[in-house]
Amino acid sequence: MAHVSLGFPLAPKLPLCFLVFLLVSCVDARVRRSQATTESLETYGKYYNYEELSHLLHSLSQTYPLITNLSSIGQSVQGRELWVMRITKDPNMDTPGLPKFKYVGNMHGDETVSRQVLVYLIEYLLANYGEEQRVSELVNTTDIYIMPSMNPDGFEKSKEGDCAGNNGGRNNAKDFDLNRSFPDQYAEANFKLEDIPEVIAMMRWIQEKKFVLSANLHGGTVVASYPFDDSASHETRGHYSRAADDALFRYLALVYSSNHPVMKTGHPNCIDIKYETFKDGITNGAEWYDVPGGMQDYNYLYGNCLEITVELSCCKHPKADELPNEWSMNKESLLAYMEQVHIGVRGFVKEAIGGAAITNASIIVDGIQHNLTTGMYGDYYRLLLPGTYNITAMAPGVQVSEGKATKLNFTLAPISETAASATLSPPMTSDAHISSITMSTTESTANKSDSSLDNKNTPPVLPTQLQPVQPQEFRHHNFADMELFLRKYSSEFPAITHLYSVGHSVEDRELYVLVISDNPKVHEHGVFYIPQQHVLSFFLTTLILIYLTFSMVLR
Incomplete structure (x- = not known):
């Protein structure tokens, strides 16, 4: 993913119990499990014909x-x-x-x-x-x-x-x-x-x-x-x-x-x-x-x-x-x-005017003699190991948009200190919504749009605890996204977090509370953040979720 600089101050180590009370009202409902079946789960005791x-x-x-x-x-x-x-x-x-x-x-x-x-x-x-x-x-x-x-x-x-x-x-x-x-x-x-x-x-x-x-x-x-x-x-x-x-x-x-x-x-x-x-x-x-x-x-x-x-x-x-x-x-x-x-790079190839998807455009990686093509939405997924790559999108009847060459910067680094080709640590995936390669249509040309994927020779990877903390993405979170976010960090930081629900909304969504403290299950004086009491106040919820990322990782 691309490096991102945030204007948030570093979170101090809080002596008090830090509570986040998230009241969310979103259009998208969480996918709920159907009525539980009374049958037991598979016992693995037989083959099925x-x-x-x-x-x-x-x-x-x-x-x-x-x-x-x-x-x-x-x-x-x-x-x-x-x-x-x-x-x-x-x-x-x-x-x-x-x-x-x-x-x-x-x-x-x-x-x-x-x-x-x-x-x-x-x-x-x-x-x-x-x-x-x-x-x-x-x-x-x-x-x-x-x-x-x-x-x-x-x-x-x-x-x-x-x-x-x-x-x-x-x-x-x-x-x-x-x-x-x-x-x-x-x-x-x-x-x-x-x-x-x-x-x-x-x-x-x-x-x-x-x-x-x-x-x-x-x-x-x-x-x-x-x-x-x-x-x-x-x-x-x-x-x-x-x-x-x-x-x-x-x-x-x-x-x-x-x-x-x-x-x-x-x-x-x-x-x-x-x-x-x-x-x-x-x-x-x-x-x-x-x-x-x-x-x-x-x-x-x-x-x-x-x-x-x-x-x-x-x-x-x-x-x-x-x-x-x-x-x-x-x-x-x-x-x-x-x-x-989910490793490597992915994105969309679209027309510069109108943004229509370009299907079956070739995705060419310099040095790898094997091309992939875009799907029905102009989407492509190119699995790659960590490194620096020049990637080209090419399709009949299109050419590069006027102006400077499009440059897509991705950081593709292995999690461990050893290169991914000689280790089992998976490469990082580039941002799920990377900038599209834009091309304008013409009647007779078949030129190509070149993009450079540059990670500056992949500097040595720092130990996990010293890695710079970057938010994964800036976007609004629906209920399912927010729930997944809270469950993820609650499971990753069990010593300082406690996730529970104080009830349900009218449409039966959980009203989650995430406690962040050195004693998360012990009642202490604390601070409440209560975003989105009004339906349209999405921005505060997003800021709180980003702030949570920094608070937990930097403690």
């Missing part, structure tokens, strides 16, 4: 209608729906500026752990929305799509306890390997469309949605694999096939592996392949073994999306009593990987 999975997903969508939308992207060979659960703050509309993320499981029908952990992930996100700050922030800022099973026909054929896949189910009902059936940069595709309806549906979906980040979950060992999956020479093993975003892919794979207790060791210890090891729990796909027609390469080359492939377990279809442990081992990795959709 197709009928049970369909029933569960419909039930969850009906229980949480304000943040979910269940749909099918198509059907399998045998007519089973390819269900997708969409989870976001406005699930029935596309929100400009919200990056799209997807998880796809059970592509090979006999690799079943992915199918179950994605069901558990759906339940976890829904049950904890509004309760856990991390989950709420993910859902509010990300357009999440989760497909538990891309190969439901294969799953119905597979057998519990079959670790090697000897009973079948890997391929679809026409006996095609779905992860060898996508268009490939080095191999000719030779399939009939009716043989691979699952792949055709997935390709159409990828092209339509323009996902930013994705992971494809498999089984058979424990490792995170990244593009490319094959090479021009198609050597069986040992040929590193480097993508233009190779460093970024390695970082993304490390995010998943480093949060998995087994994967991060690099020693899966699978019974049949005990000799197999992976440094840091990651591997280049083609270096591991050549896979022409893979889905992760298709996402990257043709779909605007960065995808990795993650192998979750040595046994492809383990006994159901192992599922709780699999969920426990993968939960943090799944969440941490999702959060990476």
